[in-house]
Amino acid sequence: MYIVDRTARFVRGFLLSYGPSSVKKRFWDKEYSQEKWTFAYNTVGDCVYPHLERYTKNAAILDIGCGSGNTGTEMAGHYRSYLGVDISEAALAKARRRSQECGRGDKNSFACSDFLTYVPPSQYDVILFRESLYHVPLGRVKETLDRYSAYLKHNGVLVVRLFASSGDSPNGKDKPRPAAMLRIVETKFEVLEKARYNLPGQPIVMVVRPIMGPEALS
Numbered sequence: 001m002y003i004v005d006r007t008a009r010f011v012r013g014f015l016l017s018y019g020p021s022s023v024k025k026r027f028w029d030k031e032y033s034q035e036k037w038t039f040a041y042n043t044v045g046d047c048v049y050p051h052l053e054r055y056t057k058n059a060a061i062l063d064i065g066c067g068s069g070n071t072g073t074e075m076a077g078h079y080r081s082y083l084g085v086d087i088s089e090a091a092l093a094k095a096r097r098r099s100q101e102c103g104r105g106d107k108n109s110f111a112c113s114d115f116l117t118y119v120p121p122s123q124y125d126v127i128l129f130r131e132s133l134y135h136v137p138l139g140r141v142k143e144t145l146d147r148y149s150a151y152l153k154h155n156g157v158l159v160v161r162l163f164a165s166s167g168d169s170p171n172g173k174d175k176p177r178p179a180a181m182l183r184i185v186e187t188k189f190e191v192l193e194k195a196r197y198n199l200p201g202q203p204i205v206m207v208v209r210p211i212m213g214p215e216a217l218s
Ligand SMILES: C[S@@+](CC[C@H](N)C(=O)[O-])C[C@H]1O[C@@H](n2cnc3c(N)ncnc32)[C@H](O)[C@@H]1O
Pocket: 016, 024, 028, 040, 064, 065, 066, 067, 068, 069, 070, 071, 085, 086, 087, 088, 091, 113, 114, 115, 116, 129, 130, 131, 132, 135
């Protein structure tokens, strides 16, 4: 039973990172339609918000893998515009409704796309990957962040939030995949902020920007 369970989880994880867009879309639409993420619909006070707040005054924000609209409805309202991108239309329907309900219907917009191929329509002050980098194949993390960096305004930043460990215990062991992703972020970008929170899942938030000048080539 243990082996069957582990294999199923491996196949699922593999398809969600490396599978075709149609498979990923079907999976996420089903998750959101069956309300499997209701437990995560209220993340007011999340550790990512104080970091975001420092960079979002009058800012244009691009939220990659935005889900059902937590960030767009919960973060401080001092931003100028917010565009959330997600592969799940079911998630986006919730995000649109929640944005309307909290009076941010005019400031928030959404696009349904696979973020591995999405082409942003503008330049942004903040590009956020909140619990979504996990679904980028490890070998494409740097390339994906570089590609999105091209859509940052001068002085714009990338914000990455990832659970470092599994389980509810604050002392859980670090998971190798997020750890490898965070190492890439930390070593290939200029780190402006990095914080690890002693909470279940040990969330880590990093604020980074592309390395400029000769070091960018190393
Ligand atoms: C764990 S949820 C995080 C949602 C949101 N960022 C939050 O923190 O509340 C991951 C989200 O990434 C989206 N996602 C996964 N793979 C994607 C892909 N290839 N393209 C676009 N969105 C994707 C899923 O639909 C899901 O909404």
